[in-house]
Amino acid sequence: MEKEYSVRTDLAIEAKDMYVEKERDTADIPGVKATDHVYDHVKVSHIEISKDGEKTLNKKAGSYITIFADGVKKQDTKMQAKAANVLSREIEKLMNQNNIQPNSKGLIVGLGNWNVTPDALGPMTVEKIVVTNHLFELKYETVAKGYRPVAAISPGVMGVTGMETSDIILSIIEKFKPGFVIVIDALASRSIERINETIQITDTGIHPGSGVGNKRKELSKETLGIPVIAIGVPTVVDAVTIASDTLDYLLKHMGREWSEKDKPKKALLPTVMPIKHDNLSDLDLPDETRRSTFLGLVGNLSESEKRALLEEVLTPMGRNLIVTPKEIDGFMADMAHLVAQGINAALHDKINVEQDAHYTR
Numbered sequence: 001m002e003k004e005y006s007v008r009t010d011l012a013i014e015a016k017d018m019y020v021e022k023e024r025d026t027a028d029i030p031g032v033k034a035t036d037h038v039y040d041h042v043k044v045s046h047i048e049i050s051k052d053g054e055k056t057l058n059k060k061a062g063s064y065i066t067i068f069a070d071g072v073k074k075q076d077t078k079m080q081a082k083a084a085n086v087l088s089r090e091i092e093k094l095m096n097q098n099n100i101q102p103n104s105k106g107l108i109v110g111l112g113n114w115n116v117t118p119d120a121l122g123p124m125t126v127e128k129i130v131v132t133n134h135l136f137e138l139k140y141e142t143v144a145k146g147y148r149p150v151a152a153i154s155p156g157v158m159g160v161t162g163m164e165t166s167d168i169i170l171s172i173i174e175k176f177k178p179g180f181v182i183v184i185d186a187l188a189s190r191s192i193e194r195i196n197e198t199i200q201i202t203d204t205g206i207h208p209g210s211g212v213g214n215k216r217k218e219l220s221k222e223t224l225g226i227p228v229i230a231i232g233v234p235t236v237v238d239a240v241t242i243a244s245d246t247l248d249y250l251l252k253h254m255g256r257e258w259s260e261k262d263k264p265k266k267a268l269l270p271t272v273m274p275i276k277h278d279n280l281s282d283l284d285l286p287d288e289t290r291r292s293t294f295l296g297l298v299g300n301l302s303e304s305e306k307r308a309l310l311e312e313v314l315t316p317m318g319r320n321l322i323v324t325p326k327e328i329d330g331f332m333a334d335m336a337h338l339v340a341q342g343i344n345a346a347l348h349d350k351i352n353v354e355q356d357a358h359y360t361r
Contacts, residue, residue: 010187012064015057042086043068062204065090070197084353087342098227104179108152111185118235118324122184123154128340146350165208166217180227189234196331206230239321240310255286
């Protein structure tokens with residue numbers, strides 16, 4: 001198959017994974033430095049992309065931090081608070097890395113359409129941001145130490161306002177004159193597992209609307225003239241990704257069942273093989289012969305070939321839908337609260353993430 005499927009993802013960590021899958025090489029990627037850490041049971045991945053690595057991963061040079069906040073899906077409020085603490089610390093590191101001063105004025109921008117739940121992360125987060133700029137402007141003497149001037153706005157989307165989001169933000173910057181901008185937006189992922197449990201932070205900026213393949217003008221230091229920190233959470237996948245992941249899960253499950261020799265042999269039929277494994281990995285994939293036995297020619301297609309085939313089938317019929325989980329309302333409320341807590345704690349020394357924080361469910 002000559003055609004390759006253009007995977008819809010905004011995550012640098014997935015771009016790195018795709019490069020490794022394509023090249024079948026786990027060695028160092030030219031121009032890319034990746035490290036993983038665990039802080040208070042929260043996994044964090046750091047990826048540094050140099051100018052040489054831009055073309056390799058098709059991502060702008062800069063820092064990309066990925067926080068695995070699985071507490072949102074699990075409805076674990078303690079893990080959500082831990083993730084918010086880690087988010088706060090990583091934002092502070094990026095701010096120091098970009099020479100943002102402790103008293104520098106900040107502008108928080110919630111990108112997205114508040115009328116569409118999967119795209120409402122930005123506006124929902126902005127509602128929970130501690131804004132203080134008006135106090136500095138009107139009642140400076142009442143502001144305690146440990147706070148900085150912060151303003152927040154949700155500019156909407158072009159389909160609602162009729163204006164480029166970047167033009168609105170640039171106009172505000174020219175008048176407000178902040179020292180830095182933090183933008184929050186919903187993203188897209190190539191993996192079902194990362195939906196609503198992965199937070200990406202980067203100092204390279206963002207394209208509004210990229211989560212649904214509708215990129216607008218870039219928001220970055222190059223376009224706005226001041227440091228831009230982008231925070232994104234994947235909330236949608238396309239139907240090709242869902243179908244591809246389902247085939248992978250099926251093969252891994254069959255491979256695991258086949259390898260468990262201590263158990264009596266079972267007929268590998270859907271009616272008698274409940275999917276009971278929750279820790280399936282690539283090591284569970286059966287060999288090529290068994291893949292062909294299970295799924296015929298499709299079983300031995302490469303990842304890109306499989307996705308290209310699924311796109312070829314679904315797209316002409318208009319079936320390559322953008323999909324979000326049915327529990328999205330609760331996920332978005334919890335994730336917006338988590339992200340807002342992390343931002344507030346990072347910007348104001350007096351604010352800490354509450355361990356017993358209330359998450360809407």
